[in-house]
Amino acid sequence: MSNIWIICRKELKGYFASPIAYGLMVFFALIAGYFFYAATAFFVTRGMESQMMGRGMPMDMNEYIIRPVLMNVSVIGLFLIPMITMRLFAEEKRSGTIELLATSPVRDIEIIAGKWLAALIMYACVLAVSMLNMVVLFIYGKPDIGPLLVGYLGLLLQGGCLLAIGSFISMTTKNQIIAGAGTFAICLLLWVLDWVSAFNTSASGKVIAYLSVVQHYEPFSKGVLDSKDVIFYLSFIFFGLFLTSRAMESLRWRS
Amino acid sequence: MIKVEGLTKRYARTVAVDNVSFEVSKGQIIGFLGPNGAGKTTTMRILTCFLPPSEGRAEVAGYDVTTQSMDVKKRIGYLPEVPPLYPEMEVEEYLHFVGRLKRVAKADLVPRTNEVMERCNVADVRKKLISKLSKGYRQRVGLAQAIIHNPEVLILDEPTAGLDPKQIIETRDLIRRLAGDHTIILSTHILPEVEHTCEKVIIINKGKVVATDSVENLTSRLRGSEAVAVEVSGRNGDLGVAAVQQRLEQVSGVSRVVGKEGKDGHSRFEVESLQGRHIRPDLARAVVESGWNLHELHPVAFSLEEIFLQLTSADTSAEAATAAQGGTQ
Numbered sequence: 001m002s003n004i005w006i007i008c009r010k011e012l013k014g015y016f017a018s019p020i021a022y023g024l025m026v027f028f029a030l031i032a033g034y035f036f037y038a039a040t041a042f043f044v045t046r047g048m049e050s051q052m053m054g055r056g057m058p059m060d061m062n063e064y065i066i067r068p069v070l071m072n073v074s075v076i077g078l079f080l081i082p083m084i085t086m087r088l089f090a091e092e093k094r095s096g097t098i099e100l101l102a103t104s105p106v107r108d109i110e111i112i113a114g115k116w117l118a119a120l121i122m123y124a125c126v127l128a129v130s131m132l133n134m135v136v137l138f139i140y141g142k143p144d145i146g147p148l149l150v151g152y153l154g155l156l157l158q159g160g161c162l163l164a165i166g167s168f169i170s171m172t173t174k175n176q177i178i179a180g181a182g183t184f185a186i187c188l189l190l191w192v193l194d195w196v197s198a199f200n201t202s203a204s205g206k207v208i209a210y211l212s213v214v215q216h217y218e219p220f221s222k223g224v225l226d227s228k229d230v231i232f233y234l235s236f237i238f239f240g241l242f243l244t245s246r247a248m249e250s251l252r253w254r255s
Numbered sequence: 256m257i258k259v260e261g262l263t264k265r266y267a268r269t270v271a272v273d274n275v276s277f278e279v280s281k282g283q284i285i286g287f288l289g290p291n292g293a294g295k296t297t298t299m300r301i302l303t304c305f306l307p308p309s310e311g312r313a314e315v316a317g318y319d320v321t322t323q324s325m326d327v328k329k330r331i332g333y334l335p336e337v338p339p340l341y342p343e344m345e346v347e348e349y350l351h352f353v354g355r356l357k358r359v360a361k362a363d364l365v366p367r368t369n370e371v372m373e374r375c376n377v378a379d380v381r382k383k384l385i386s387k388l389s390k391g392y393r394q395r396v397g398l399a400q401a402i403i404h405n406p407e408v409l410i411l412d413e414p415t416a417g418l419d420p421k422q423i424i425e426t427r428d429l430i431r432r433l434a435g436d437h438t439i440i441l442s443t444h445i446l447p448e449v450e451h452t453c454e455k456v457i458i459i460n461k462g463k464v465v466a467t468d469s470v471e472n473l474t475s476r477l478r479g480s481e482a483v484a485v486e487v488s489g490r491n492g493d494l495g496v497a498a499v500q501q502r503l504e505q506v507s508g509v510s511r512v513v514g515k516e517g518k519d520g521h522s523r524f525e526v527e528s529l530q531g532r533h534i535r536p537d538l539a540r541a542v543v544e545s546g547w548n549l550h551e552l553h554p555v556a557f558s559l560e561e562i563f564l565q566l567t568s569a570d571t572s573a574e575a576a577t578a579a580q581g582g583t584q
Contacts, residue, residue: 097341099339100333100339106356253307
């Protein structure tokens with residue numbers, strides 16, 4: 001356990017000692033801020049309209065702002081994750097420092113878990129930037145905090161899956177660009193897999209659509225914590241990390 | 256301390272290490288000598304549990320590298336050919352990280368890091384980013400990294416490659432000072448390197464051990480015959496090369512004279528002696544007494560290729576011995 005933490009801390013220092021962390025945060029703040037602005041502006045106009053009509057319909061902030069913003073943020077995640085994971089192992093392989101890690105009294109899985117955990121914390125820090133927007137809602141209104149927290153938990157779980165896939169791809173190459181592009185392609189594919197359900201309603205179509213990571217996020221964005229989706233995400237994370245550890249082992253046999 | 260038996264490593268198309276066996280006892284410095292691509296790095300990677308062997312077994316401090324790799328890793332310090340450094344870290348921060356990774360106790364970490372930095376002469380750059388360090392400093396930080404957990408065995412892959420002469424001498428001194436506490440294997444493709452630091456040499460070529468011997472035996476065997484470079488010119492400027500060559504060949508103890516390209520009207524020759532003969536005084540006398548000018552006369556160091564030639568042609572017994580050893584297993 002302490003080994004995981006040693007690797008994780010070193011990796012986090014690497015993120016925050018370089019411009020990567022800050023660049024990602026700025027990039028994310030800009031886009032998430034825009035989405036938040038658009039959703040809020042829409043909410044305000046609709047609210048004024050309904051008042052002028054004299055209907056005074058109750059409007060829900062969770063329904064009209066938080067949910068669409070979180071859905072959008074989960075999509076931005078697809079773009080951020082390759083940038084977080086691409087250097088994870090590719091850089092160590094290129095510079096030869098993987099030899100230091102592999103000849104230290106540390107198990108492969110501890111190295112992988114440490115690095116994945118650091119990537120997850122990095123992703124959480126980026127997501128935290130969008131919480132500043134949400135604070136505004138609490139100042140001027142009374143949204144429900146429960147669904148918001150569930151939404152962020154879902155973002156972290158979804159991020160964890162894609163980060164595990166990104167770790168695996170980064171392990172298979174020495175080239176950061178290839179690792180980043182490959183991760184992006186796979187993330188995008190996992191995102192659009194549920195389109196299958198539009199034209200294929202057979203069992204195979206359902207299975208493929210079920211693998212879509214975004215489909216499982218939808219209940220979270222509504223504030224619904226369903227064990228089925230949590231289990232899907234957790235098993236996906238384990239699968240990704242398992243693939244990474246296999247790839248690391250094959251490195252020893254092939255290189 | 257280190258025991259290697261019938262070690263073989265095959266890659267997809269090539270055999271990098273072929274049935275290598277040797278032993279190193281505690282506290283020894285052993286030199287792993289061979290040209291590039293001879294299998295030195297592969298052997299070292301197997302010993303450090305980075306690569307698994309295809310066949311054979313290797314033991315470090317009594318633990319098997321394949322089945323007890325955690326125990327081996329705890330007892331081994333490794334400096335790969337390219338020091339494994341993180342450019343975005345400071346020297347001290349990096350050594351702390353490696354120390355924790357190699358299970359140095361938390362309480363010992365700071366004093367141990369300080370000690371290692373003193374020993375490797377990197378204390379003056381402790382707060383510098385590794386990316387800003389010169390090649391010599393990087394190499395020494397790499398060495399500091401290898402000894403931070405006070406390992407029983409040190410494995411150094413070409414520790415002086417790419418350093419300037421002053422840094423090479425410093426690094427050699429450092430390695431010699433480490434010898435008492437650690438068993439050291441270092442690889443190199445430079446002969447003087449081994450002469451200066453090691454007690455025992457293993458010569459490896461094309462994945463096979465060509466010779467295993469102490470440095471004294473090996474050098475005396477090689478020094479038995481010597482090669483001398485001679486530069487001669489005629490007193491009036493003109494000189495019959497054939498005549499000089501003939502005269503040099505007549506000197507007693509000379510086995511062979513090879514004419515080399517000369518310049519400025521000087522002629523150069525490389526003269527080899529018979530076993531155990533010192534020919535330099537006679538050579539000088541012969542040249543001067545014939546009325547020629549002697550510009551230069553110095554012994555030529557054998558290059559690694561010549562050593563291989565000597566070891567494989569003149570002394571086939573070493574190879575036969577290793578072959579026989581391989582056959583009994």
